[in-house]
Amino acid sequence: MKHNWDMIVVGGGPAGTVAARYAAQKGVSVLVLEKDREIGLPVRCGEGVSIRGLEMYTPVNPKWICREISSVDFYAPDGRLVELDFSLKGAILDRRLFDRDLADLAVQAGAVVKTRANVTGLLLDNGIVTGVKVQIRHEEYVLRSRIVIAADGVESRIARQAGIKTAVTPENMDCCVQVTAHGIKFNPDALSFYMKREYAPGGYVWVFPKSETSANVGLGISGNNTHLISPYRSLMKFLGDTFPDASWSGLVAGGVPTDKTLKQITAPGLMVAGDAARMVNPLSGGGIHAAMSSGKLAADTAVEALEKNDISREFLQRYANAWHEKSGKNHEGLFRLKEIVNKLTDEDLNSLGEKMAAIPKEKRSLTRIFKAVVWNKPRLILDVARAFSGI
Numbered sequence: 001m002k003h004n005w006d007m008i009v010v011g012g013g014p015a016g017t018v019a020a021r022y023a024a025q026k027g028v029s030v031l032v033l034e035k036d037r038e039i040g041l042p043v044r045c046g047e048g049v050s051i052r053g054l055e056m057y058t059p060v061n062p063k064w065i066c067r068e069i070s071s072v073d074f075y076a077p078d079g080r081l082v083e084l085d086f087s088l089k090g091a092i093l094d095r096r097l098f099d100r101d102l103a104d105l106a107v108q109a110g111a112v113v114k115t116r117a118n119v120t121g122l123l124l125d126n127g128i129v130t131g132v133k134v135q136i137r138h139e140e141y142v143l144r145s146r147i148v149i150a151a152d153g154v155e156s157r158i159a160r161q162a163g164i165k166t167a168v169t170p171e172n173m174d175c176c177v178q179v180t181a182h183g184i185k186f187n188p189d190a191l192s193f194y195m196k197r198e199y200a201p202g203g204y205v206w207v208f209p210k211s212e213t214s215a216n217v218g219l220g221i222s223g224n225n226t227h228l229i230s231p232y233r234s235l236m237k238f239l240g241d242t243f244p245d246a247s248w249s250g251l252v253a254g255g256v257p258t259d260k261t262l263k264q265i266t267a268p269g270l271m272v273a274g275d276a277a278r279m280v281n282p283l284s285g286g287g288i289h290a291a292m293s294s295g296k297l298a299a300d301t302a303v304e305a306l307e308k309n310d311i312s313r314e315f316l317q318r319y320a321n322a323w324h325e326k327s328g329k330n331h332e333g334l335f336r337l338k339e340i341v342n343k344l345t346d347e348d349l350n351s352l353g354e355k356m357a358a359i360p361k362e363k364r365s366l367t368r369i370f371k372a373v374v375w376n377k378p379r380l381i382l383d384v385a386r387a388f389s390g391i
């Protein structure tokens with residue numbers, strides 16, 4: 001294997017493989033290192049996306065789509081259903097295929113992808129990142145590169161080694177569990193959200209259809225609430241209460257950082273992307289789109305930096321600026337909305353459900369929902385105004 005690369009990408013998720021593809025297309029020599037045995041496995045994801053969001057970064061292969069989505073259903077704690085019109089075309093992916101094909105597209109563009117390649121450390125020369133130490137199938141290698149992209153997901157360790165503060169406070173780290181439930185009766189055309197605090201304090205329960213009779217059913221509980229309730233037990237209770245006849249398979253667990261993006265996402269020779277940079281939508285917990293978007297932005301800056309032979313933090317800051325210009329304000333607004341939603345009790349949510357149900361479906365919007373929140377809780381008016389100034 002070559003020991004010198006223009007760009008090494010740590011992590012073969014959507015952030016890493018999209019970054020690899022865009023850079024390789026511009027003639028950059030790219031190596032992607034993925035610690036798992038296979039790209040795309042294990043799938044730790046509800047697999048819900050907006051198709052338009054995907055199309056911005058890749059041609060969409062119909063084989064990736066398990067189910068198209070045409071509406072969003074919210075269930076208030078008292079069981080009241082509030083349907084929202086879904087203006088975006090949504091889909092439930094087969095992430096195993098999706099992640100694998102994104103890696104394949106990167107390889108077609110000229111990148112090299114290695115699996116079972118666990119990056120154990122960064123090479124640093126006078127504070128400049130110059131490559132990685134990696135264990136590939138029990139062999140240790142030292143690989144040099146002019147730029148490293150840390151796309152190593154929620155458990156990221158790479159950025160920290162370059163001195164970047166990556167810690168997430170417990171209230172901004174959702175602890176999630178999910179199963180695929182089979183033989184259930186539900187709305188197979190909707191993303192369904194259950195807001196009862198008893199099941200998911202600081203989060204929500206999702207039911208995302210995989211077919212007419214099966215769905216990814218999962219929940220996230222914010223880390224500061226997991227001492228109150230175990231996510232696994234809570235999910236079992238939800239399944240027992242809601243789909244008592246269901247069988248389930250494929251239990252997975254994982255963290256979702258619903259935090260603000262890291263203050264620092266670059267260091268000399270290094271850029272951090274996707275979950276590793278805490279770019280997940282803090283309100284919904286969806287991070288596939290942000291991962292792809294940041295991967296592309298990081299690749300654009302990497303290509304320029306390599307052309308200009310300037311990998312200083314000042315130059316790479318163009319990536320951070322591009323991210324903040326494209327998504328930063330919106331992201332902060334969504335973070336504030338999440339904080340507001342977390343302040344609502346079951347009673348607040350029931351009353352909100354009642355108000356929303358009285359509004360015609362086509363007029364139910366995020367703005368209308370938060371207007372109703374303020375009506376109920378006037379002291380939240382400033383928080384809501386601040387949140388919407390970012391969106």
Ligand SMILES: Cc1cc2nc3c(=O)[nH]c(=O)nc-3n(C[C@H](O)[C@H](O)[C@H](O)COP(=O)(O)OP(=O)(O)OC[C@H]3O[C@@H](n4cnc5c(N)ncnc54)[C@H](O)[C@@H]3O)c2cc1C
Binds near residue numbers: 011047274
């Ligand atoms: C339960 C759950 C449900 C979710 N549901 C949704 C959803 O419905 N919709 C949505 O948009 N998002 C969802 N998300 C979030 C989404 O999965 C992530 O935001 C997305 O995968 C982020 O992509 P990424 O490339 O940044 O990181 P990842 O996809 O996590 O990829 C990072 C990769 O880096 C590898 N890696 C880590 N450390 C190393 C190392 N040292 N060396 C080599 N490789 C390494 C990992 O093995 C991994 O493959 C969910 C997350 C969870 C946990």
